Amino acid sequence: MTTSDLRVGVVGAGAIGADHIKRIASTIAGARVSAVVEPDPVRRGAALESAAGATGYARLEDALDADAVDAVLIATPGQFHLPVLLPALAAGLPILCEKPLTPDPESSWTVLEAEQAAGRKLIQVGFMRRFDPEYAALRQLIAAESAGELLMIHAAHRNANVPDSYAQSMLINDSVVHEFDVVPWLAGSSVTSVEVRYPKRNSLTPDRLREPILVVMELDNGVLVDVEMNVSIQFGYQVTTEAVFEKGVARIGQPSGLQLWQDGAFRIGEHADFTTRFATAYDRQVQAWVDAAKRGTIDGPSAWDGYRVAVACRAGVKALESSGPVDVDLPDVPAFYA
Ligand SMILES: NC(=O)c1ccc[n+]([C@@H]2O[C@H](COP(=O)([O-])OP(=O)(O)OC[C@H]3O[C@@H](n4cnc5c(N)ncnc54)[C@H](O)[C@@H]3O)[C@@H](O)[C@H]2O)c1
Numbered sequence: 001m002t003t004s005d006l007r008v009g010v011v012g013a014g015a016i017g018a019d020h021i022k023r024i025a026s027t028i029a030g031a032r033v034s035a036v037v038e039p040d041p042v043r044r045g046a047a048l049e050s051a052a053g054a055t056g057y058a059r060l061e062d063a064l065d066a067d068a069v070d071a072v073l074i075a076t077p078g079q080f081h082l083p084v085l086l087p088a089l090a091a092g093l094p095i096l097c098e099k100p101l102t103p104d105p106e107s108s109w110t111v112l113e114a115e116q117a118a119g120r121k122l123i124q125v126g127f128m129r130r131f132d133p134e135y136a137a138l139r140q141l142i143a144a145e146s147a148g149e150l151l152m153i154h155a156a157h158r159n160a161n162v163p164d165s166y167a168q169s170m171l172i173n174d175s176v177v178h179e180f181d182v183v184p185w186l187a188g189s190s191v192t193s194v195e196v197r198y199p200k201r202n203s204l205t206p207d208r209l210r211e212p213i214l215v216v217m218e219l220d221n222g223v224l225v226d227v228e229m230n231v232s233i234q235f236g237y238q239v240t241t242e243a244v245f246e247k248g249v250a251r252i253g254q255p256s257g258l259q260l261w262q263d264g265a266f267r268i269g270e271h272a273d274f275t276t277r278f279a280t281a282y283d284r285q286v287q288a289w290v291d292a293a294k295r296g297t298i299d300g301p302s303a304w305d306g307y308r309v310a311v312a313c314r315a316g317v318k319a320l321e322s323s324g325p326v327d328v329d330l331p332d333v334p335a336f337y338a
């Protein structure tokens with residue numbers, strides 16, 4: 001820890017917030033957690049144990065009044081991002097905001113206006129897949145066209161299970177939200193329509209959910225993308241992508257690591273949840289954000305990316321209850337983000 005360390009206030013110390021706090025304490029250079037902002041005293045206390053020297057607060061405003069932070073990492077549930085983003089923007093602080101930026105395009109537009117009023121880009125959105133080495137390699141392959149042009153993408157996004165708070169719309173807003181960001185980033189083309197189809201329902205799915213779902217996105221360049229979104233798959237956490245080109249096929253996200261031949265069987269480990277599957281991506285994302293914040297900029301998905309994705313999610317949620325594709329209509333990008 002040095003006096004030049006960026007003093008980060010982490011807001012929300014639940015699953016990913018606690019993970020980010022440990023990450024900043026153990027892995028990230030040039031930053032330390034100076035404040036843990038969490039209304040739940042038990043979670044706040046537990047998080048403070050892994051953040052030596054940090055102070056606990058129930059509200060971000062209290063940490064701001066105490067001049068305790070240079071930057072803010074937001075890890076509250078999506079519906080609580082806006083009330084944290086606005087005071088952080090008003091204070092002119094760099095922000096890493098977990099996905100989604102906000103759960104709907106109107107509130108995301110409010111964020112864009114507040115950021116423009118602050119005068120410079122302060123928000124990096126936590127679409128961490130862009131920092132995953134395999135996604136980066138696939139993006140390079142697509143851009144180089146060494147296997148020919150990209151024709152289609154088959155993606156699978158599988159969670160073993162989800163918490164009780166997970167509702168049907170979250171299949172889109174909380175989960176497919178990642179594909180709505182990373183697919184256009186990979187393919188260099190925006191989403192123009194979204195359709196949702198329902199395969200046979202998993203009998204292990206909680207009563208309140210109807211899933212898995214198959215999401216079909218059409219991109220502006222004609223590429224078709226299908227995403228199997230599955231949140232009751234039981235066996236583990238798996239996020240894979242297969243890209244089909246004119247002269248070849250590329251795959252990322254395959255199980256890797258220790259291979260074991262024993263008792264007449266072959267085994268290879270699979271991830272249990274996102275914390276290990278995307279550990280490298282989270283590390284690189286947070287380090288890039290810290291380094292950029294010290295330079296007075298961002299290095300990753302912007303608030304405009306968060307807005308674009310919110311518009312695609314609105315179409316996706318509508319598609320959950322429609323037959324056929326739902327158009328994704330984006331306004332022109334404001335000059336500030338062009
Ligand atoms: N990038 C990823 O892969 C990834 C993974 C998990 C979660 N997330 C995102 O991170 C966010 C948090 O998800 P989670 O699973 O950790 O949720 P969680 O429910 O486990 O934790 C959220 C925490 O925020 C706290 N909180 C609520 N309102 C608050 C407020 N106003 N100020 C401070 N704290 C507040 C809650 O008490 C809770 O402890 C969500 O936006 C989610 O989509 C991203």
Ligand SMILES: O[C@H]1[C@H](O)[C@@H](O)[C@H](O)[C@@H](O)[C@H]1O
Nearest residue numbers: 157159162174175176178274
């Ligand atoms: O919030 C989580 C997180 O974003 C994971 O990366 C995703 O796989 C889950 O579906 C979602 O609920």
